[in-house]
Amino acid sequence: MRVWRTLATLSLGAVLGASASCLWRLPGGEQQEEDEEEAVGLLARVPLIPVPSVHAASELTLGRPSGAALMKYGFPSLSNVHTRESYVSSYDPRTRTPAWVIERLGGDTLLGTADRKRCDFKEDDSVHVFHRATNADYKGSGLDRGHMAAAANHKGSQKAMDDTFYLTNVAPQNPHLNQNAWNNLEKLCRSLTKRYANVYVCTGPLYLPRQEADGKLYVRYQVVGGNHVAVPTHFFKILILERGGQDGVELRSYVLPNQPVDDKIPLERFLVPIESIERASGLLFVPNIVRAGSGAAIAGK
Amino acid sequence: MRVWRTLATLSLGAVLGASASCLWRLPGGEQQEEDEEEAVGLLARVPLIPVPSVHAASELTLGRPSGAALMKYGFPSLSNVHTRESYVSSYDPRTRTPAWVIERLGGDTLLGTADRKRCDFKEDDSVHVFHRATNADYKGSGLDRGHMAAAANHKGSQKAMDDTFYLTNVAPQNPHLNQNAWNNLEKLCRSLTKRYANVYVCTGPLYLPRQEADGKLYVRYQVVGGNHVAVPTHFFKILILERGGQDGVELRSYVLPNQPVDDKIPLERFLVPIESIERASGLLFVPNIVRAGSGAAIAGK
Numbered sequence: 001m002r003v004w005r006t007l008a009t010l011s012l013g014a015v016l017g018a019s020a021s022c023l024w025r026l027p028g029g030e031q032q033e034e035d036e037e038e039a040v041g042l043l044a045r046v047p048l049i050p051v052p053s054v055h056a057a058s059e060l061t062l063g064r065p066s067g068a069a070l071m072k073y074g075f076p077s078l079s080n081v082h083t084r085e086s087y088v089s090s091y092d093p094r095t096r097t098p099a100w101v102i103e104r105l106g107g108d109t110l111l112g113t114a115d116r117k118r119c120d121f122k123e124d125d126s127v128h129v130f131h132r133a134t135n136a137d138y139k140g141s142g143l144d145r146g147h148m149a150a151a152a153n154h155k156g157s158q159k160a161m162d163d164t165f166y167l168t169n170v171a172p173q174n175p176h177l178n179q180n181a182w183n184n185l186e187k188l189c190r191s192l193t194k195r196y197a198n199v200y201v202c203t204g205p206l207y208l209p210r211q212e213a214d215g216k217l218y219v220r221y222q223v224v225g226g227n228h229v230a231v232p233t234h235f236f237k238i239l240i241l242e243r244g245g246q247d248g249v250e251l252r253s254y255v256l257p258n259q260p261v262d263d264k265i266p267l268e269r270f271l272v273p274i275e276s277i278e279r280a281s282g283l284l285f286v287p288n289i290v291r292a293g294s295g296a297a298i299a300g301k
Numbered sequence: 302m303r304v305w306r307t308l309a310t311l312s313l314g315a316v317l318g319a320s321a322s323c324l325w326r327l328p329g330g331e332q333q334e335e336d337e338e339e340a341v342g343l344l345a346r347v348p349l350i351p352v353p354s355v356h357a358a359s360e361l362t363l364g365r366p367s368g369a370a371l372m373k374y375g376f377p378s379l380s381n382v383h384t385r386e387s388y389v390s391s392y393d394p395r396t397r398t399p400a401w402v403i404e405r406l407g408g409d410t411l412l413g414t415a416d417r418k419r420c421d422f423k424e425d426d427s428v429h430v431f432h433r434a435t436n437a438d439y440k441g442s443g444l445d446r447g448h449m450a451a452a453a454n455h456k457g458s459q460k461a462m463d464d465t466f467y468l469t470n471v472a473p474q475n476p477h478l479n480q481n482a483w484n485n486l487e488k489l490c491r492s493l494t495k496r497y498a499n500v501y502v503c504t505g506p507l508y509l510p511r512q513e514a515d516g517k518l519y520v521r522y523q524v525v526g527g528n529h530v531a532v533p534t535h536f537f538k539i540l541i542l543e544r545g546g547q548d549g550v551e552l553r554s555y556v557l558p559n560q561p562v563d564d565k566i567p568l569e570r571f572l573v574p575i576e577s578i579e580r581a582s583g584l585l586f587v588p589n590i591v592r593a594g595s596g597a598a599i600a601g602k
Contacts, residue, residue, distance in 0.1 A: 093584070130580045220519055220522075282396075
């Protein structure tokens with residue numbers, strides 16, 4: 001609870017420090033003390049979830065990910081789920097932005113000839129017109145149409161990249177953030193594919209409260225355009241890193257404020273305990289990951 | 302679009318004027334001009350949806366409503382749906398309040414020996430602890446634990462009344478509103494059971510934007526307690542009134558601000574087009590109602 005309050009009462013722009021998280025060992029899912037061998041540098045501060053060797057990595061690294069394979073770590077929520085070529089997403093019809101978007105990054109998705117110049121941001125007709133964001137909503141807002149699943153993660157096919165341009169994969173994002181620190185975080189995700197067999201990334205908006213002059217906590221966020229598209233106060237990105245074999249899964253979870261962030265600040269400074277994101281977003285990640293870590297669940301997927 | 306902008310840019314406390322809505326005739330669902338015979342008083346301003354005589358009113362007025370019968374007009378959303386003795390609800394794990402609660406009022410639910418004194422507000426263990434509202438969250442907030450499905454609507458059995466005391470049927474509500482104008486609206490719902498075969502009521506919170514000094518629109522709401530339970534800016538109540546036979550269904554939809562409201566203001570002044578609630582809440586009511594109005598759908602339910 002302490003951690004959550006710390007996160008939630010942060011002023012916008014405050015840098016979130018990473019707190020020590022527990023180390024999970026599977027099977028069993030019991031919490032154990034940090035393993036000294038693992039407790040070095042960054043990774044000592046984030047959860048580690050080894051998975052059994054039945055994990056079918058080869059299935060996931062060949063060809064486009066199917067929705068089922070992509071979702072092996074479970075659904076953070078089950079609301080308005082859409083499956084695309086390059087990602088699976090849940091849409092929030094009240095904010096007109098995604099609640100979360102999950103993608104898998106690997107050599108097959110990063111390398112290819114898909115060209116961003118052939119992509120245009122487009123409305124998602126699958127959303128009722130009352131709840132649909134449009135390009136016109138963003139126009140004149142001074143905000144970028146910020147990708148949740150990044151376009152550059154999906155060069156493997158033009159369709160995969162095209163799909164990242166649906167406005168249901170987009171939220172209003174500060175241009176400086178989008179083009180600097182956030183872009184660096186996206187690059188980090190891609191670079192991790194060199195060290196991990198698979199990199200799963202879950203991205204979404206947050207609406208965090210902060211204390212105002214009366215001493216009370218308020219959530220306050222702008223809405224833009226005729227359809228009142230919500231401007232998140234923060235964004236999260238959760239990385240599920242598969243080492244392959246019996247070496248398990250590592251988690252890293254970041255929260256960045258939706259405003260200019262000096263890109264000289266190391267991204268490690270934005271690491272937060274995943275629990276704080278689960279509390280703030282109304283989503284659950286860890287129970288799914290733990291379940292997926294058990295032999296039967298992994299084998300079944 | 303005009304209507305929505307009118308609603309959304311209202312200052313808190315402004316009285317929402319009812320706008321003329323179209324009249325629907327089923328089967329076929331075509332919009333038609335207002336029928337002069339119907340265009341008298343209040344009802345001339347709200348949608349009218351006649352339903353075929355296959356409507357099985359007797360099934361609904363006998364005994365406790367089953368979830369299936371209660372939901373004959375469809376689910377406004379499919380997120381985190383819970384079925385209780387007296388209502389069906391959808392929980393919003395991010396705000397820690399319901400997104401909507403639907404109940405049916407009739408002689409069987411209003412009359413009985415259930416006693417409010419035997420009821421206590423209680424946490425809902427079916428919600429993950431990260432997203433669950435607790436009694437402690439409300440303590441010292443200065444806000445009431447405001448029922449969505451009202452306790453007094455469910456005197457038919459103690460269990461039915463007890464279930465309205467789950468905090469998943471509750472949102473932080475201004476005490477003056479709760480005990481005056483909102484209470485009057487709840488009484489109006491009960492009184493309508495004398496004129497209508499069945500009264501369905503859907504209630505929920507709204508978080509409406511308003512213009513701030515910089516000319517931009519912002520959603521701003523307080524959160525209370527350690528679990529950051531959201532304090533809605535407004536509440537909606539949608540009444541689906543079944544006349545029985547071939548006389549169809551009437552809709553009335555109200556929005557009240559979550560602040561003191563002079564109870565001398567007639568409740569008719571808080572009528573709004575249902576579309577404005579659908580846009581603001583991210584929910585859909587009318588398509589479901591129209592579908593339920595077709596012979597097959599009604600007979601099937």
